[in-house]
Amino acid sequence: MPAPAPPSDLSTLSLAQIAQLVADRKLAPVDSWNPARCGDSAMRIARDGTWYHEGAPINRPAMVRLFAGILRREPDGGYVLVTPAEKLDIAVEDAPFVAVEVKVAGEGPDTTLAFRLNTGDVVIADADHPLHFVDRADGPHPYLTVRTGLDALIARPVYYELAVIATADDDAPPGLWSAGCFFPMTPAA
Structure with a gap:
């Protein structure tokens, strides 16, 4: 039996449906x-x-x-x-995947960030799938760990959405909450 088609848009899915998609991907x-x-x-x-x-x-x-x-x-x-x-x-050339969409559920420490990759896979940012930022000459490069050793570059429009969320609070440094984890939007040392 063929695998189900990956979602083309996260906005129509609930967080529970997204979590089920993540769990079902073998x-x-x-x-x-x-x-x-x-x-x-x-x-x-x-x-x-x-x-x-x-x-x-x-x-x-x-x-x-x-x-x-x-x-x-x-x-x-x-x-x-x-x-x-x-x-x-x-x-x-950079990262093997690109995060092309984000769905945000909740606020503050209760936020969950679900990302759709260019492959159709869905990843929820959490302790096993952290967000991290690399500073380069052309500016910050945001990434999401997809699985061991494999990252997704976060597409610029998605990064801008995340920046709006991160700067809405007075966190210092600015950062993002997802699945109970705080990810500072500062490059790793």
């Missing part, structure tokens, strides 16, 4: 696979989240979602697509 146990056959996938993920194969964009969202499910970060910082039979390098 990923392959890529961390336990260590195949002997290795190579290069001829694939890359651009900074904007577009997946490419041999220089051409992959235009099938279901294919991108499939590949995203077998993506892993290696201890050396590289990225691979891994199956029980083979492990193939993939180039990633």
Whole structure:
């Protein structure tokens, strides 16, 4: 039976429905696979989240979602697509995912932030999926941890929404609450 289509818009979903989507997403146990056959996938993920194969964009969202499910970060910082039979390098320009939408429920410490990724996956910011900020020459780069070693770059429009929320309170430093955790909007030291 095919997997259900990912949501295209979080605004129509309740927080309970979003939490159920998160719970229902079953990923392959890529961390336990260590195949002997290795190579290069001829694939890359651009900074904007577009997946490419041999220089051409992959235009099938279901294919991108499939590949995203077998993506892993290696201890050396590289990225691979891994199956029980083979492990193939993939180039990633920034982060492998992009958070393209946020749904905010609650206020202050009772806030929950749910993010929809460019792959259709949904991630709730919490202790296991923290928000973090990296300062670069071109300004702050906000990220959400998706799973071990894999982050989503938060798209600029979503970042601006978060900045409005963070500056609405007098928290010092400015930051965001989600799932009982406070995430300062300052770059990590």
